[in-house]
Amino acid sequence: MSGTSRPWLLTSPGRWVALYFFSVVIIAALKLTGAIESPVGFILLAAATCLLLPLARRRSDGCISRAMADYNRRIVFSSLGYVLGLGIAVTLWNSYQLSDALVFAISLLPTLPTFGIIWAMARYLAEEQDEYLRHRMIMAALVALGVVLAIGIFYGFLEMFELVPHIWAWWVLPVWAIGLGLAQLWQKVRGS
């Protein structure tokens, strides 16, 4: 069993997750500076998401429960579907004059995988047999929900008073995921 006495970030799955987030920051920086265009950015993002595959392959052991192993696998494949769906939808939207029905259909491409993420969370809470691990996930999810509500409400009023530009509502998912990640990191740091 590797990494039981080492910090989580240095263990094998943690290393891949850290590398993934590092890659996302680099890709976002390249996109924001105009160094890469939209399709290239999505292709790089999909490739970066593949860095999470070791997490999906990780089996239940003394460090993670079977429910957590299943959750990781579902989240990774849903995230990969989300990035691919988003990339395809945006590319089609930018390249063609689509009818309303087709726009409705391509909107489902990134949407359905996000439903997979929500479903994965629900399945985890139903399948986790260890009540303490379940409690930790519920607390982290509540923190993430608080982050979404706080930022969403504050940004909404800033937008209403025309201080900040409009942003799309689907940003709730990345913000929620960041809140969940930060809450879980905080739990690990505190040892709670």
Place this chain on the structure above:
Amino acid sequence: MKNRLKVLRAERDWSQQDLATRLEVSRQSVNAIETGRYDPSLPLAFRIADVFGLAIEDIFLRGE
């Protein structure tokens, strides 16, 4: 809630992992309960009592 898990484990020369295996929970759960960061549910408290062959009130103490 205070508890005597650490003492009871030491008496039996069990590691946290040993106890976790007997309870069919994670080592993190045992550690969290032992250090008072998490109070177990009543079913888990009964399982802990069964593993040690004691009554719940012999393991978990009233008050903070």
